[in-house]
Amino acid sequence: MKRTPLDDPIVVTGMGAYGAGAATPAALYQTALRGRSVGEWLTLPGLAEPVAVSRAPDPALAQPELRYARRLDRSAQLAMAAAADAVNQSRLVHGVDPAEVGVVMGSSRGPIGRTLESADELARGAVGPTASAESTPASLSGMIAQAYGFGAATATLAATCASAATAICMGALLLAAGEAEAVVVGGAEAPLIPLLAAQLRAARVVGWDEDPAATCKPFDARRNGLMMGEGAAALVLERASTAARRAVPILARLSGWAAGSDKGGRTGVTIDGAGLVRVTRRALERAGLDPAQIGYVNAHGTATRLNDPVEARALNVVFGRGAVPPSSSTKPITGHCLGATPALEAVIAIESLRNGRLPPTANHVDLDAECELDVVAAAARATTTSAVLSTSLGFWGVQAALIFEAA
Numbered sequence: 108m109k110r111t112p113l114d115d116p117i118v119v120t121g122m123g124a125y126g127a128g129a130a131t132p133a134a135l136y137q138t139a140l141r142g143r144s145v146g147e148w149l150t151l152p153g154l155a156e157p158v159a160v161s162r163a164p165d166p167a168l169a170q171p172e173l174r175y176a177r178r179l180d181r182s183a184q185l186a187m188a189a190a191a192d193a194v195n196q197s198r199l200v201h202g203v204d205p206a207e208v209g210v211v212m213g214s215s216r217g218p219i220g221r222t223l224e225s226a227d228e229l230a231r232g233a234v235g236p237t238a239s240a241e242s243t244p245a246s247l248s249g250m251i252a253q254a255y256g257f258g259a260a261t262a263t264l265a266a267t268c269a270s271a272a273t274a275i276c277m278g279a280l281l282l283a284a285g286e287a288e289a290v291v292v293g294g295a296e297a298p299l300i301p302l303l304a305a306q307l308r309a310a311r312v313v314g315w316d317e318d319p320a321a322t323c324k325p326f327d328a329r330r331n332g333l334m335m336g337e338g339a340a341a342l343v344l345e346r347a348s349t350a351a352r353r354a355v356p357i358l359a360r361l362s363g364w365a366a367g368s369d370k371g372g373r374t375g376v377t378i379d380g381a382g383l384v385r386v387t388r389r390a391l392e393r394a395g396l397d398p399a400q401i402g403y404v405n406a407h408g409t410a411t412r413l414n415d416p417v418e419a420r421a422l423n424v425v426f427g428r429g430a431v432p433p434s435s436s437t438k439p440i441t442g443h444c445l446g447a448t449p450a451l452e453a454v455i456a457i458e459s460l461r462n463g464r465l466p467p468t469a470n471h472v473d474l475d476a477e478c479e480l481d482v483v484a485a486a487a488r489a490t491t492t493s494a495v496l497s498t499s500l501g502f503w504g505v506q507a508a509l510i511f512e513a514a
Contacts, residue, residue, distance in 0.1 A: 112362065112395040116347045117279050118514065119358045121197025123189035123293075124454045125163045126338025127441045131192070135441075135451065136458035140487045142467035144320035144439045146334050151301040158304045159319035161336040161442030167191075172254040178237070179246055180218030185339035185447075186247045186295035187254065197343035199289055200255065202353035207288035209259035210248045211278045212341075213270030214296055215446030215501070216303065217244030217263065223302065247295050259287040267501030268407075269366070270294050270446025271340070272509055275453065276366045278344050288349055295339035296447035304335060312411050323443075324470040325408035325436035326415050326478040333409045336442015340450035356514075359457045362494070363394030363510030371504045376414060380421025382506040383498060387425045390496070390508040398426045401510070402492020403465050405456040406480075407500045408436025409443055414500060416477035422498075423479055433490070435483040439469035449499040449507065456495045457511050465490050 122132045128145045129135040138145065148157040166188030168176050176187040190210075194200065199208065218241065225238040240246065244263040252261040260281055266273040271294025278292035298304075307313045314322040314332030323334040350357055367389070369382025376382065391398060407418055422431045441451045459465050464487045471484040493513040500506055 110389060110393040112393065113283060117282050117344055117361045118347050118350050119342050119361060119457060120345055120350050120355050121193035121199065121343035122358060122454050122457065123192030124340040124451060125166055125185050125189050126336065126444060126451050127161050128164060130164045130167065132454045132458060136455055139437045139440045139455050139466035140464060142469045142486065144323065144469045146320040146322055146442065148319045149299060151304055153301045154304060159322040159334045160299055161334060161440065162299065163338040175253065176250050179241055179250060180221035181297035182214060182218050182295045183246045183250055185297060186212055187250055189293060189295065189339040189341040190251045190291050193291060193341040193343045194255065198353065198355055199343055203289050203349065205256045206258035208257040209278065209281050209287040209290040210251045210257055210261045211264065211274045211290060211292050212248040213264045213266060213274035213294035213446045214244060214247055215265060215267050215270050216296065216298055217265065218242055218246055220297055220300055223300065251291055265446065266505040267503055268445055269449060269499035269501040269505040269507040272449035272499040272507035273366045273505065275342065275509060276364045276507060279361055279364050282344060282346060289343060289345040291341055291343055293339065293341035293450040294447035296445045297337045298445050299335060299337050307335065314410055321470050323410045323439040325410040325438060325468050326475055326480060326482050327471045328473045328475040330410040330412065330415065332411055333438065333443040336444040338441060338444045338447050338451055340447065340454045342453065359460055359514055360512045361509065362512045363390035363396065365389035365393065366507040369504040369506055373502055374413060376417045376500055378417060380417045382504060383418060383421035383500060384424045386506045387498065387508045390510050394510045396494060396510065401432050401494050401496050402490055403459060403495040404432055404434040405452045405495065405497040406434045406436045407498050408438055410438065416475065418498065418500065419478040419480050429479065431480050433465055433483050433488060434480045435466055435468040437466055449497065452497050453509055456497045460495050460511055460513055463490055
């Protein structure tokens with residue numbers, strides 16, 4: 108199937124982000140630029156040892172239209188807060204019929220905290236009357252639509268660690284198909300609970316270091332696993348013609364996107380990274396760009412022993428060996444927020460494009476020989492690029508690639 112650039116491009120007109128101790132996209136980007144992890148120890152009930160985590164600030168829910176979110180799971184609260192900031196920046200409630208606005212959010216685990224809370228209620232013999240609605244993943248997108256009266260397609264997508272990227276792809280497809288005039292897209296996750304920490308430890312993907320901030324070391328020879336995180340980010344997408352009619356500033360263009368899967372089974376990747384190669388090439392084709400026109404890669408970079416070299420191999424296939432653009436992983440900053448991470452990384456990639464500085468990979472010192480990349484390390488690097496790529500991989504072979512260009 109031939110994928111060509113759209114005559115009426117899809118643009119980003121609003122962003123919101125909560126993660127790594129930051130409550131705005133600008134603050135998140137500045138934290139990433141400093142290249143110092145905000146990881147800390149978190150003691151969770153039932154676990155013998157503390158867990159290294161990167162936490163989000165408590166979400167701001169002061170706006171009257173967000174009042175229902177105060178009773179929801181923390182993941183939904185983070186989603187609502189990030190979406191509200193994006194909607195406000197885009198002035199989406201002015202000049203767009205609410206009935207033509209969709210919401211597509213991504214989350215790997217959804218409101219799992221509320222589900223477990225409901226299980227506790229059952230043990231006590233008193234399940235609350237609203238638990239059935241509050242524990243569904245749809246709460247992450249439904250409350251955003253309810254708050255603003257949005258009437259186009261509304262959904263929460265679960266695509267493991269590529270959930271938010273897949274949600275962004277689906278939102279773009281709604282616009283391309285004429286099913287919405289604008290969409291709020293992104294992801295949210297609040298996984299800092301004993302059950303998920305125990306599951307990830309059992310899977311042997313959680314890293315360890317005496318210093319919690321040094322736990323995650325992407326592409327480094329010393330890497331031994333990820334750091335958990337929580338957060339949310341949201342983007343407002345609309346057609347360029349709609350933004351022009353509304354006279355709102357354009358932050359970036361979403362020129363390329365693709366989602367797919369690899370046959371890697373539970374781990375999500377085959378040794379040659381064929382799935383990531385495929386979706387990245389599809390995103391480039393949709394954007395109408397040659398690989399050489401990409402000037403930065405915000406890489407998935409989980410710091411696990413398997414994923415990092417596979418991603419590096421795939422990127423070298425796409426760009427040519429030794430020709431991969433400067434790359435960094437910002438997961439030592441945000442932590443791995445599971446399905447929400449791609450949305451936070453999209454925000455950082457867009458801010459990098461807008462500000463001309465690439466964030467370093469915190470904790471990266473010695474490049475693993477299997478990870479043949481130009482890793483931005485130690486300090487931020489200046490750039491004049493007009494196009495950036497963000498990649499995402501997840502359990503069960505889920506893959507996605509997003510390309511943003513300067514407005």
